Amino acid sequence: MNRIEKHVEEVLKQTQSPDGEREELREELLSHLNEAKSNYISAGLSEKQAEKKVIAAFGDSHIVGQELQESMYPFQRGLLYLIGIVTILFGAIFYINLIFVMHEPTPVWLTVQLLSGSVVTLAAINIAFVGRYFYLLNVLLIINIIWNGINLALMQSLSQLQAMLFSIYLLILIGLNFLFVFRNSYYSANQTDNKQQKQGFVKFSYIMNLLYGMIIIFLSLFFLWSFLVFTGISIQALITLIPILIWLIFYKFQMKLIARKPALSLATGLLVSALAIMLSFAILRFSFGGIE
């Protein structure tokens, strides 16, 4: 690998482009730089000198890479950092509150909270490796949403003022997560060939499909909560989380369908969501013979 190729690789390390797009970028950058290099050589420079000149003229690989990332996926990496750090910060603040105000620190909770935030932050740091798997990113952030949704429910046992402040914080965090998942889904399907009007509809369809997901998460967590309240902790309680799993798997395919057939995917999303909820409800009824 010559100096120019290395430089291009460094640039690409700052972008989250998937493999195909990455290859195109690589070829484009290389051909551009190699052309400049031959120009310098024909102007009388040695090969090494020409490469140095080209690289110096092109700019710092970090900065160019970040600019490239921002032009293709604006704000996505920053958003990811923000979500990760806000999640970690909540862990620290709330744990200090648990220690000094509630007097019952729970290290297990802290572990989960910090892990959830760290995973997101690590994804932001390693955007070149993780970013190309759009679906994986979505799953990571949806897990963050679920966990902070559970947190939101826990806040209700606090005093009024604390409950309000922490709830607002968590709602903002969940909102940021949602924003990221929506944008990430949208970017996952290359939209360049679509007309403006269709793009608007595609965005709408993404938002609606994610809303279905949010409703499923909310309902499943509510089922789980009521299940725990009425029957106590048991392994069967996990049945209530089946709809989330179904929806997450389904969304992997739905993500692509939405970009191609936004109208149809509105219907399939709704259908699968309803079926997922019904299925879990049916299993619960079947295994417990109805609610007594």
Added chain:
Amino acid sequence: MSLTMKNISFIVGMILLFLILWGTGYLEGDPEGYTGFGETADISPDDEEIVFIYEHEGESAVYTAPVNGGNAELVAGASEGNSLLNPTFSPDGGKIAYVEQWEDDDEQQLGKLMLIDRADGKIKEMTGGEGLVTEAAFSPDGQSLFFLEAGVHTNYSPIASERPHEFDIYRIDLDTEEMAQITEKAAYDMSDLDLIPDGEALMYRNFDETDQLVFHNLEDGSETTVIPMGDFAVDEPIISSPALSPDGEYVAFSDVARTNENGTYIYEGYRMDLETKQVEQITSFGEHVTSPVFFNNQDKLIVTVDKGFATLEPDYSYWVISTDGEERQRIQIEIP
């Protein structure tokens, strides 16, 4: 900084953050246990002494002290880890009954009825300790003790805290130690057992969707419910810690007088004329007032004030108040 270095520094940073937070929580440690007075106090038949529970870092003991304040005297301590509650004088003042509670190995809450003879300091366990006794009251002739025992100590839903339930009233004869079950209600919540002066009826607070003040005739088992008539801050009757006057004509209790700016109920002391059911407010502390007890020969009561109400730890103090609410004085107690 290379990507690998970035990852490593971030992960190390997070581990450090976790360790610092975890360590802080660990060092802060378990709270040392409650230090302070118990919720209820009782007054001796001659109105000279009060009996109460004092806990020091979770270690619980029964004390007496002059009703005008002064040095407390240790009467009995609890076994390690156990807590004491609801001490009460016998009608001649020679004995003190109280309850000792603990958690067994299965984290099941249990409680036994204890009786101490003040003359020789001998402590007797009146119940076996398989059940959960919560409180007791002497019969006016001092021959027997009536007590409340809960069948279970549980939460009917995980979001509620564990509390005793399935209550019934029992009687134990102090000479023969013969036991008899008085009620068969398995009541959701029962408390504040008291006897009318002639000893023919029991009074207790029962919770059956709302608070009720119940009189239970010991002769035929018939029951009457009394509803106080007064001006309270909440519609639903709340009859907290009712106590009978020595002549049996009044009942003192605490109820919600108003709601403060944080939405916390402020309880004050009330007195009801049992004849007319009319209620008058007799305290205006602006703090949580609970557990009134009538003096035997004077127009006064002792109430407990909780300055830590609706916070994590209670902060009880005992006050002498006149029945007209004009006078009030804190009983200053020195614990040895």
